[in-house]
Amino acid sequence: MQLNNLIKINKKKIRVGRGIGSGRGKTSSRGHKGQKSRSGVAIKSFEGGQMPLYRRLPKRGFKRFKKSKVAILNLSKIQNILDKTDNNLKNSLDLKILKEKNLINKKYLHLKILGTGDLKKGIDITANFASKKASDKIQKAGGKLSLVKK
Numbered sequence: 001m002q003l004n005n006l007i008k009i010n011k012k013k014i015r016v017g018r019g020i021g022s023g024r025g026k027t028s029s030r031g032h033k034g035q036k037s038r039s040g041v042a043i044k045s046f047e048g049g050q051m052p053l054y055r056r057l058p059k060r061g062f063k064r065f066k067k068s069k070v071a072i073l074n075l076s077k078i079q080n081i082l083d084k085t086d087n088n089l090k091n092s093l094d095l096k097i098l099k100e101k102n103l104i105n106k107k108y109l110h111l112k113i114l115g116t117g118d119l120k121k122g123i124d125i126t127a128n129f130a131s132k133k134a135s136d137k138i139q140k141a142g143g144k145l146s147l148v149k150k
Contacts, residue, residue, distance in 0.1 A: 070129070071095065071108035075137055076117020078125070094126035119143060 016028040030037040045052045081103060082089065089097065095111040098104045113125060115133030122142030130138075130145055138145045 069107055069109040070112050071098070071104045071110065072112045072114060073098075073104075074114045074116040075119050075134060078113075078123070079117060079119055079121075082119075082121055082123065089123075091122075092124045092126070095128075113138075113145070 014024055015022065016024040017026075019025045027037065035041055035043070045054060047053070078093065081093075089101075095104075095108065098111070099106050099108075110128040111126075112129040113127045113131070113134045115131050115137055119137060119141035122144075123138075124144045124146070125138060126146050126148055128148055130147060135145045
């Protein structure tokens with residue numbers, strides 16, 4: 001412990017607006033008149049003429065009003081569906097079957113197949129959209145992909 005590391009703990013709290021002799025009397029360091037001299041005033045997001053934070057930051061993104069209702073399925077997810085015995089899917093898979101089996105939500109209007117994962121068994125898939133990688137993997141597995149335009 002050294003003298004320069006000591007912290008003063010008995011500092012007297014200055015009570016503003018308690019007379020001329022206190023050093024913080026009359027206007028209580030608020031200046032004269034004006035909005036900020038009154039009590040209960042805080043100008044929201046005003047940073048003293050500096051560009052406010054909400055205007056300094058860049059605008060990002062865009063939120064569509066009309067969201068596209070496309071169900072996205074990877075090949076790994078399709079393989080998981082096929083592995084489960086209680087789904088008892090035959091050799092075909094499309095949006096209607098997925099909705100009937102409650103595997104996807106009923107709000108979806110289109111089906112998109114993406115190529116993450118692998119298929120072990122050939123299956124006929126009917127979808128609205130598919131990636132090249134997905135279509136290649138489906139054909140390698142002995143399945144068939146047919147695209148429907150709606």
